[in-house]
């Protein structure tokens with residue numbers, strides 16, 4: 473028998489979450505963001521659940537190639553655009569749309585030899601100060617692109633820094649609109665947080681929304697809202713089993729450094745899951761976990777291949793009992809990845825993306 477850990481991908485949850493997001497912005501088309509191997513879910517399995525999207529947005533040419541190999545004929549958008557001149561040849565060959573956020577990318581386009589003009593998304597830095605043309609340079613960049621025979625339709629895009637918090641999107645939206653209101657072309661502004669929290673404003677949902685994290689069933693603004701509040705279902709369940717059970721006396725320690733010390737007699741279980749599987753090492757004692765679908769918590773330090781859990785609330789647990797580190801237990805009980813992430817001082821995004829290659833991934837329909 474292989475080591476019992478596995479990540480189970482739920483295509484039905486992906487379909488449900490996609491439909492939920494489409495409902496939140498019914499007039500917009502949806503780029504399903506599948507960068508970072510579909511946030512750790514794997515391109516093939518994510519594609520199975522997300523093929524009803526209007527397009528796929530990602531970063532890597534290899535991921536774009538995977539989608540074309542899966543026979544996806546619809547739009548694919550490179551969210552950071554091209555990195556070097558010859559990437560444009562692949563854009564032509566695979567029919568990829570790409571973001572343009574620097575003058576250097578316009579230079580490359582101007583040198584590109586193609587009969588078929590390319591569709592581009594011109595990105596404005598409206599305040600996040602990561603990628604994009606400064607507002608005062610945006611219209612000149614647009615004019616430059618518009619004059620190139622290599623360029624087909626120009627769409628306009630920006631990205632919000634505060635869509636998930638109380639600051640909101642108004643300030644960046646005002647900058648974006650002031651500069652671009654009279655330029656032609658489709659607009660794409662909203663990530664998951666902007667879509668769910670501000671998508672009822674048609675200027676925010678615009679022509680294309682770009683949800684990532686919400687597709688996978690994590691709340692973009694946790695703990696303000698939970699995935700459940702937004703009607704999202706977990707698309708990944710990380711499950712393993714108890715491979716050992718220990719009876720502790722008061723004063724006994726658990727694991728490296730003995731950072732957990734039993735205050736009373738208690739039973740603990742040892743789960744075949746550690747940081748080499750992608751579980752966060754910095755998750756402290758008290759991080760939630762499901763054993764046989766019953767909620768309990770970790771005790772002691774997470775080690776490379778194992779972590780320990782308090783079996784007090786689960787007296788029937790035994791070697792072989794199911795452990796759910798996040799997602800849905802086979803009993804149907806759900807432990808949100810956002811709760812585990814919060815306990816470990818991180819976000820659901822990081823946990824999903826960190827799923828280690830040694831964990832076998834399967835899907836359940």
Ligand SMILES: *Cc1c(COP(=O)(O)O)cnc(C)c1O
Pocket residue numbers: 505507551631662663664665682683684685686692
């Ligand atoms: C990753 C990314 C998204 C998706 O963000 P989520 O918070 O996961 O919804 C949208 N747009 C851009 C430009 C991105 O890089």
